[in-house]
Amino acid sequence: MYSEKVMDHFKNPRNVGELEKADGVGEVGNIKCGDIMRIYLQVEEGIIKDIKFRTFGCGAAIATSSAVTEMAKGKTLDEALKLTNQMVAEELGGLPPLKMHCSNLAADALKAAIEDYKKSNNL
Amino acid sequence: MRRIYLDHAATTPISPKVLEAMLPFYNELFGNPSSIHGFGREVAIHVDKAREKVAKAIGAASPQEIYFTSGGTEADNLAIFGVIEALQNKGKHIITSAIEHHAVLDTCEALEKKGFEVTKLPVDENGVIDLEVLKKSIKDDTILITLMHANNEVGTIQPIEEVVKIAKEKGVYVHTDSVQTLGSIPVNVQELGVDLLSISAHKIYGPKGVGALYVKKGTKLKSLVFGGGQERKIRPGTENVAGIIGFGEAAEIATLSLADNERISKLRDKLIEGLLKIEDVKLNGHPINRLPGNVNVSIEYIEGEALLLSLDMEGIAASSGSACTSGSLDPSHVLMSMGLSHQTAHGSLRLTLGKGTTEEDIDYCLKVIPEVVHRLRSMSPLGKN
Amino acid sequence: MRRIYLDHAATTPISPKVLEAMLPFYNELFGNPSSIHGFGREVAIHVDKAREKVAKAIGAASPQEIYFTSGGTEADNLAIFGVIEALQNKGKHIITSAIEHHAVLDTCEALEKKGFEVTKLPVDENGVIDLEVLKKSIKDDTILITLMHANNEVGTIQPIEEVVKIAKEKGVYVHTDSVQTLGSIPVNVQELGVDLLSISAHKIYGPKGVGALYVKKGTKLKSLVFGGGQERKIRPGTENVAGIIGFGEAAEIATLSLADNERISKLRDKLIEGLLKIEDVKLNGHPINRLPGNVNVSIEYIEGEALLLSLDMEGIAASSGSACTSGSLDPSHVLMSMGLSHQTAHGSLRLTLGKGTTEEDIDYCLKVIPEVVHRLRSMSPLGKN
Ligand SMILES: Cc1ncc(COP(=O)(O)O)c(C=O)c1O
Ligand SMILES: Cc1ncc(COP(=O)(O)O)c(C=O)c1O
Ligand code: FES
Ligand code: FES
Numbered sequence: 001m002y003s004e005k006v007m008d009h010f011k012n013p014r015n016v017g018e019l020e021k022a023d024g025v026g027e028v029g030n031i032k033c034g035d036i037m038r039i040y041l042q043v044e045e046g047i048i049k050d051i052k053f054r055t056f057g058c059g060a061a062i063a064t065s066s067a068v069t070e071m072a073k074g075k076t077l078d079e080a081l082k083l084t085n086q087m088v089a090e091e092l093g094g095l096p097p098l099k100m101h102c103s104n105l106a107a108d109a110l111k112a113a114i115e116d117y118k119k120s121n122n123l
Numbered sequence: 124m125r126r127i128y129l130d131h132a133a134t135t136p137i138s139p140k141v142l143e144a145m146l147p148f149y150n151e152l153f154g155n156p157s158s159i160h161g162f163g164r165e166v167a168i169h170v171d172k173a174r175e176k177v178a179k180a181i182g183a184a185s186p187q188e189i190y191f192t193s194g195g196t197e198a199d200n201l202a203i204f205g206v207i208e209a210l211q212n213k214g215k216h217i218i219t220s221a222i223e224h225h226a227v228l229d230t231c232e233a234l235e236k237k238g239f240e241v242t243k244l245p246v247d248e249n250g251v252i253d254l255e256v257l258k259k260s261i262k263d264d265t266i267l268i269t270l271m272h273a274n275n276e277v278g279t280i281q282p283i284e285e286v287v288k289i290a291k292e293k294g295v296y297v298h299t300d301s302v303q304t305l306g307s308i309p310v311n312v313q314e315l316g317v318d319l320l321s322i323s324a325h326k327i328y329g330p331k332g333v334g335a336l337y338v339k340k341g342t343k344l345k346s347l348v349f350g351g352g353q354e355r356k357i358r359p360g361t362e363n364v365a366g367i368i369g370f371g372e373a374a375e376i377a378t379l380s381l382a383d384n385e386r387i388s389k390l391r392d393k394l395i396e397g398l399l400k401i402e403d404v405k406l407n408g409h410p411i412n413r414l415p416g417n418v419n420v421s422i423e424y425i426e427g428e429a430l431l432l433s434l435d436m437e438g439i440a441a442s443s444g445s446a447c448t449s450g451s452l453d454p455s456h457v458l459m460s461m462g463l464s465h466q467t468a469h470g471s472l473r474l475t476l477g478k479g480t481t482e483e484d485i486d487y488c489l490k491v492i493p494e495v496v497h498r499l500r501s502m503s504p505l506g507k508n
Numbered sequence: 509m510r511r512i513y514l515d516h517a518a519t520t521p522i523s524p525k526v527l528e529a530m531l532p533f534y535n536e537l538f539g540n541p542s543s544i545h546g547f548g549r550e551v552a553i554h555v556d557k558a559r560e561k562v563a564k565a566i567g568a569a570s571p572q573e574i575y576f577t578s579g580g581t582e583a584d585n586l587a588i589f590g591v592i593e594a595l596q597n598k599g600k601h602i603i604t605s606a607i608e609h610h611a612v613l614d615t616c617e618a619l620e621k622k623g624f625e626v627t628k629l630p631v632d633e634n635g636v637i638d639l640e641v642l643k644k645s646i647k648d649d650t651i652l653i654t655l656m657h658a659n660n661e662v663g664t665i666q667p668i669e670e671v672v673k674i675a676k677e678k679g680v681y682v683h684t685d686s687v688q689t690l691g692s693i694p695v696n697v698q699e700l701g702v703d704l705l706s707i708s709a710h711k712i713y714g715p716k717g718v719g720a721l722y723v724k725k726g727t728k729l730k731s732l733v734f735g736g737g738q739e740r741k742i743r744p745g746t747e748n749v750a751g752i753i754g755f756g757e758a759a760e761i762a763t764l765s766l767a768d769n770e771r772i773s774k775l776r777d778k779l780i781e782g783l784l785k786i787e788d789v790k791l792n793g794h795p796i797n798r799l800p801g802n803v804n805v806s807i808e809y810i811e812g813e814a815l816l817l818s819l820d821m822e823g824i825a826a827s828s829g830s831a832c833t834s835g836s837l838d839p840s841h842v843l844m845s846m847g848l849s850h851q852t853a854h855g856s857l858r859l860t861l862g863k864g865t866t867e868e869d870i871d872y873c874l875k876v877i878p879e880v881v882h883r884l885r886s887m888s889p890l891g892k893n
Contacts, residue, residue: 001549010432016502027504033452034426034445034469038504054504058428058447062502097419098450128547134540134746141533149527149715155519160818160825161832167868189561193578193717196735196745226735226744233734259680273631282726284788325746330534332717348732350581350617352834360581361710362521363717363751440545448735450545 002059007080009063012036017052024120026112028105035061035102037109039069043117046076055108060099064088064106077114083107131326131477132275132303134441137369138328145330145370148365151186156362157353163268166364173371177335180374181301181320182311190354191367195302195323199226199269199357200349201297204318207234208345210296214264218295220244220252220281221460223271226321227300227349228456231269231359244270248415248462249409250279257286261293261354271319272310273298276457276473277408278417278445287316298340302326302334306377306382307414319344322374324366328478329373331405332364380478386420387476391483394474395420397489401496403506407458407471408478416476419444419469421458424506425499428470439488444471465503511823512869516801516862517660517688518827523713524755527756530715533750541747542738551749558756565759566686566705567696575721575739576752580687580708583721584611584654585685585868586732586743587704591652592728595681599649603680605629605637605666606845608656611706612685613841616654629655632713632849634794635664642671656685656704657695660856661829662793663802665693670703681727685717687711691762692769692799703727707759709751714758714864718751728859745774756857772801774871780805782874785802786881788891789818792843792856801861804829806843806852809891810884815857816881824873830857851890860863 002010022040029036035057041048051073065067068088072080078086089095117123128136146440148169154172174186183189192198207217219231221243231241242260244252252270261268268290273280283299290297298319299311304329312320317343323334338344338357350359395418398404403423422430427445436442442448444455445470453459454468461470474488500506516765533554541555545673568574577583592602603618606628616626624643627645629637637655639824642647653675658665669683675682683704688693691712697705704727708719715883723729723742730755735744780803783789788808818825823843827833829840831854838844848856885891 007432010429014504030435031464031466031469034447034465036504054502056424056466056503056505057426058445061426062429063445070267089774096450098143102447126546130540130543130545130547133543133548134538137534138537145534149530151524153519153521154825155515155710155716158515158518158827159513159813160820161511161829162515162825163518193582193748194745197578197733197734198683200733224735227731229734229744323746325540330748331540331746332751333710347612348582348585348611350584350609359614360579361708363715363748365577365715366717366751368750428544435545440539440543440547442545487746499693 001096004095006063006095007062009066009092010059013062013066015052015066015073016054019050019052019056023066024113024117026109026114026116028108034104037061037105039109039113041117043077044069048072048075048077048080050059057102058099059071060095060102063092064103064108065109067091068106068110072110080110081114083110124438125485125487128440128479129474129476129488130440130442132473132475134141134325134331135328135477136479137330138373138376140376141329141369141372145365145369147374148368156364157170157351168366172364173367176371179376180378181305181322181337182313183337185315185340188337188340189374190338190357190361192334192336192358193332193363194334195300195321196226198321198323198334199300200230201222202232202321203227203230203269204347206296206298206319207239209343212264214266215238216259216262216265218244218257218265218268218361220246222246222250222274222457224275224300224302227269227271237391238341246460249275250277250435250457250461251253251409252281254282254285254289258289261295265293265295267296267298269298271309272304273414274314274408275303275454275455277419277461278410278414280412280414283315283317291316293508303414304375306381307416309381312337314341324370324373327373327377330366330369335365335370363441370483377403383478384415387480389414389478390419390480390482394418394485394488396434397444398492407461419472420461420472422470422472422496423467424470427471428468429499430495436493437491439491442473445469446472509823510872512872513825514859514873515825515827516863517858518714518859519710520713520862522715523758523761525761526714526754526757529755530750533753541749542736546868555747555749555752558752561756561760563892565763566707566722567698568722569698569759570725573722573725575723575742576722576747577719577743578717578748579719580685580706581611581701581707583686583706583719584609585615586721587610587706588619588654590622590729591681591683591704595600595651596729599651601625601647601650603642603645603650603653603832605625605631605655607635607659608654608843609660609685609687612654619765631845632696635659635662635842635846636794637666639667639670639674640836643674646680650678650680651682652681654683657689658799659842660693660694661840662804662846665793665797665799668700668702687868690759691766692801694766697722697724697806709758711724711756712758712762713834715751715754720749720755720757726862730772744753755877767865769800772865775865775867776800776861777871779803779870786878792846792848803813803859805857807847807855807857807881809888810851812854814884815880817875818884822880824876824878826860827858829858830854
């Protein structure tokens with residue numbers, strides 16, 4: 001069902017948790033269809049210095065959250081904004097067709113967190 | 124790694140005695156029971172014996188009331204479409220419940236699209252229908268009431284005898300889906316009083332792909348598929364002989380070993396008690412009128428599929444009513460009909476015990492599940508963490 | 509006593525390799541393929557492999573074009589009802605032939621009662637349809653042509669490629685029943701060009717109670733039964749896993765061993781030749797375009813059931829198109845459509861050869877059958893005796 005990479009991220013999720021003093025927080029999802037993702041950012045000089053997530057959702061939701069944090073960490077905000085859901089899915093070696101809507105969320109949550117950061121810093 | 128199978132409501136391992144009974148029919152006894160020669164006649168005798176065993180297991184008056192099908196799903200479809208087809212001149216109204224298996228629910232909905240009227244009885248928070256509501260729902264043109272004997276997700280047992288009493292007064296047929304009850308609680312068609320009843324072999328330690336519909340003598344029923352003369356034309360097609368033989372054996376064993384369910388229900392209660400000790404966990408389904416092997420709990424703040432995958436990694440095979448396990452958007456229609464919120468329904472966990480379940484299995488679950496829940500909750504944005 | 513099985517068109521003994529492939533699925537691999545845990549996922553992988561094997565055996569472009577059913581009968585019903593249900597707004601006319609298997613014929617007749625129009629193409633004395641008549645039968649509202657690949661009683665092979673060519677011009681779907689052809693003659697859905705094709709495992713040394721419908725990608729089809737999400741909702745119900753695995757294995761073997769049919773057809777020809785030496789015996793079915801294992805003769809002045817019982821006493825298992833074998837009043841609709849008289853149809857004998865058939869079996873038949881025929885004729889008031 002899931003690729004080995006998905007299962008690896010699911011078993012050993014990277015960057016789980018929250019940042020006490022987050023510079024930006026993004027939340028997306030809908031409890032109706034079973035997933036909520038929250039991403040916390042710490043930004044220094046336009047670079048994502050630290051990133052954490054909390055996710056309520058299936059194996060794919062947790063794995064994509066984990067993967068997106070790994071992909072975003074160390075990137076500039078502009079680079080991070082270029083990450084797409086498709087890229088996250090590819091990074092994970094693909095997702096089952098029925099699960100594609102979960103991978104949609106991970107990049108969206110990252111974007112929401114970056115926007116939150118930009119907004120509170122009037123960028 | 125220890126592997127614990129707690130998904131007996133999904134399917135059961137085949138009993139060695141059942142397999143042993145089947146094997147000759149994959150070897151020397153390969154004839155087609157419809158054939159007139161010795162190879163066929165010999166097999167036909169055994170098919171009849173299996174029919175007798177199944178009839179006896181459910182207390183049918185005669186083996187001629189048993190029609191073998193390819194499983195519980197087909198038995199349900201045959202019951203509903205078969206009655207509708209036979210009685211459509213009499214009426215167009217069917218009564219069912221909101222928590223039926225999809226084999227019944229989707230069939231009723233297909234009929235709705237064809238112009239039939241379907242009443243889906245609501246259930247209370249324990250998953251039980253209201254007999255008063257049922258009574259009021261029956262109309263002059265009601266031709267069938269189809270209500271499951273016990274629910275596959277939450278294990279709640281319905282008061283079928285009472286349903287039958289109400290239906291009989293109005294002369295309406297009653298079908299019940301006993302796929303989950305045979306072998307778990309007594310199933311006797313004459314005591315229940317139903318006109319039609321569905322069962323399936325793979326839920327009672329028999330093979331997958333064979334089931335049966337009990338049709339009380341005199342009940343008007345048309346076939347769903349057409350072809351040769353098998354199953355008295357109600358269910359044509361070359362018989363799944365080995366499957367039928369296995370079903371007969373499994374049905375016989377199931378009724379002989381009903382006593383084991385007392386042991387199973389004690390383990391169930393221990394498991395429920397232990398799980399309820401975890402914070403923000405609640406039992407789904409009826410606290411008392413539930414199947415001996417069924418445990419269904421909602422575990423707040425975590426999602427079912429993630430829980431299942433984590434448990435699987437620890438060797439525990441379970442099931443969930445989360446939408447994410449099926450890739451659909453809506454979580455279990457059963458849990459939602461019982462009034463659970465989306466979030467709570469998403470976090471449901473079903474553990475169904477069976478003959479092979481031991482006290483050690485339960486102890487292992489009670490050690491592992493709280494740990495897994497804790498780990499997943501620590502990842503969740505919901506709840507207090 | 510020697511026992512010779514010459515009823516391979518009714519069913520075949522299961523191949524040891526097939527049974528071997530199935531057994532693990534009655535033991536450790538008992539999970540439900542729909543389950544998300546390891547027990548289930550492991551099984552789902554094997555079901556997919558079996559689907560690939562079946563797809564490959566019939567030259568399908570993708571395993572997704574295969575839908576497992578409970579047998580050939582259900583595959584035929586699903587094909588016909590499924591297309592009708594999907595296309596009924598487009599038209600109400602179906603074309604079939606007078607000599608189809610009951611799984612097709614009775615389904616078409618059931619539709620006729622529901623207001624559909626059915627054209628039953630006649631056949632010539634060899635059992636072949638007339639392509640010109642077919643062409644003329646197609647109307648604007650024709651939605652399906654269902655014609656069998658080869659006939660189960662007389663073995664006549666139909667020109668399905670030509671049928672498809674005619675149908676394609678008019679944009680009409682073609683379904684063919686290949687239950688008797690798979691493993692006997694090449695069956696390639698892409699070469700045939702059909703949209704739907706039915707097969708059944710127990711005719712190719714696989715288990716009874718499992719079949720498949722090939723549905724070309726893009727073909728509009730609705731389901732016949734409703735329930736869970738199995739077989740992409742086209743055929744819901746817990747899968748007959750062991751049966752499906754066995755079918756996959758049998759399909760693979762069938763295509764690898766097509767060569768054996770040359771040996772079988774030589775034995776067939778020897779048997780036909782020998783039988784035709786008996787006075788007043790005539791071959792039924794096409795002299796050349798017939799299945800390699802099929803022998804069907806009419807033996808004047810005697811009745812089929814009596815002949816079968818007598819042969820059975822001599823250890824020969826055969827079949828007949830006599831009405832008396834089925835208890836119905838009319839003899840085989842196939843033989844009657846080919847222009848046989850009641851009397852001649854009653855005296856028909858079908859011997860169908862298979863992989864296990866040897867030259868000695870044929871020699872034994874050619875010794876015994878003339879004696880039996882003689883004995884029965886000596887009791888008959890008909891003919892010259
Ligand atoms: C209550 C109920 N009805 C019907 C079915 C369908 O039976 P089967 O899997 O044999 O098609 C099941 C199991 O899947 C069930 O639990
Ligand atoms: C041509 C043909 N179609 C359909 C069937 C039905 O297949 P099954 O016996 O698998 O239901 C048979 C055999 O009985 C057959 O010979
Ligand atoms: S969170 Fe529901 S499918 Fe992924
Ligand atoms: S002669 Fe007896 S049934 Fe035909």
